Amino acid sequence: MSAHPPPPGSGPEGAAYADRFAAESDGMAAARERAARLPGPPPVEPAVGATLAVLAASVGARSVVSIGSGGGLSGLWLLRGMRRDGVLTALDGDPEQLRAARAAFAGAGVPSGRTRLIFGTPAEVLPRFSPGAYDMVVCTGPPRDYADQLGGLLDLVRVGGTLACHGLLAGGRIADRTARDPQTVAWREITRAVRENEDLTSAVLPIGEGLLVATRR
Numbered sequence: 012m013s014a015h016p017p018p019p020g021s022g023p024e025g026a027a028y029a030d031r032f033a034a035e036s037d038g039m040a041a042a043r044e045r046a047a048r049l050p051g052p053p054p055v056e057p058a059v060g061a062t063l064a065v066l067a068a069s070v071g072a073r074s075v076v077s078i079g080s081g082g083g084l085s086g087l088w089l090l091r092g093m094r095r096d097g098v099l100t101a102l103d104g105d106p107e108q109l110r111a112a113r114a115a116f117a118g119a120g121v122p123s124g125r126t127r128l129i130f131g132t133p134a135e136v137l138p139r140f141s142p143g144a145y146d147m148v149v150c151t152g153p154p155r156d157y158a159d160q161l162g163g164l165l166d167l168v169r170v171g172g173t174l175a176c177h178g179l180l181a182g183g184r185i186a187d188r189t190a191r192d193p194q195t196v197a198w199r200e201i202t203r204a205v206r207e208n209e210d211l212t213s214a215v216l217p218i219g220e221g222l223l224v225a226t227r228r
């Protein structure tokens with residue numbers, strides 16, 4: 012199938028507008044500043060955060076798992092969209108990132124009972140979670156670190172719930188069939204598994220570094 016030409020308004024100007032449209036709270040701005048001082052990949056762009064919030068709201072999310080808490084920015088966006096009694100479970104393999112996420116949630120006035128921060132990798136932590144018990148699972152870490160756990164992550168999502176994975180368009184290599192670097196290979200595995208899963212309806216949203224979304228039918 013041939014690709015359509017990009018519509019007017021897409022590209023950098025469209026992306027900048029989408030980020031401006033997604034107004035971040037003071038707590039989010041503080042979390043972004045704190046995250047910028049940490050080593051490691053940057054937090055999600057405002058437009059991606061806002062999309063995560065919309066997805067959380069659209070599934071009436073009460074329970075969300077976030078793989079790769081980072082400094083808590085995506086968590087704050089998710090909490091904005093979740094029900095007021097919802098609980099966000101966020102895990103990260105870096106204690107410094109978890110500390111930053113804890114500070115971000117406290118600084119934004121999030122009641123402590125609404126977040127559960129867990130140190131560990133998906134492989135270590137997933138066995139503790141109940142299959143089918145989550146309205147949404149969000150992955151923002153490097154795909155190599157959870158590609159082999161994708162089945163387990165999908166099992167967490169209830170029928171009608173949503174999986175969102177951020178970063179697949181970073182570097183523009185996924186569409187390049189000759190690209191063989193480990194991150195691109197991991198993204199290919201993830202996108203193929205999601206697209207071929209008949210229990211999922213999926214799409215790629217070209218916002219931020221690319222958001223793969225899939226809803227369990």
Ligand SMILES: C[S@@+](CC[C@H](N)C(=O)[O-])C[C@H]1O[C@@H](n2cnc3c(N)ncnc32)[C@H](O)[C@@H]1O
Nearest residue numbers: 054055079081084085103104105132151152156
């Ligand atoms: C892009 S950052 C997350 C940004 C965050 N979601 C936000 O928007 O604020 C990716 C995070 O994944 C974490 N991470 C990377 N590999 C991991 C692994 N194997 N297990 C758990 N966390 C991991 C990193 O420590 C980092 O904090």
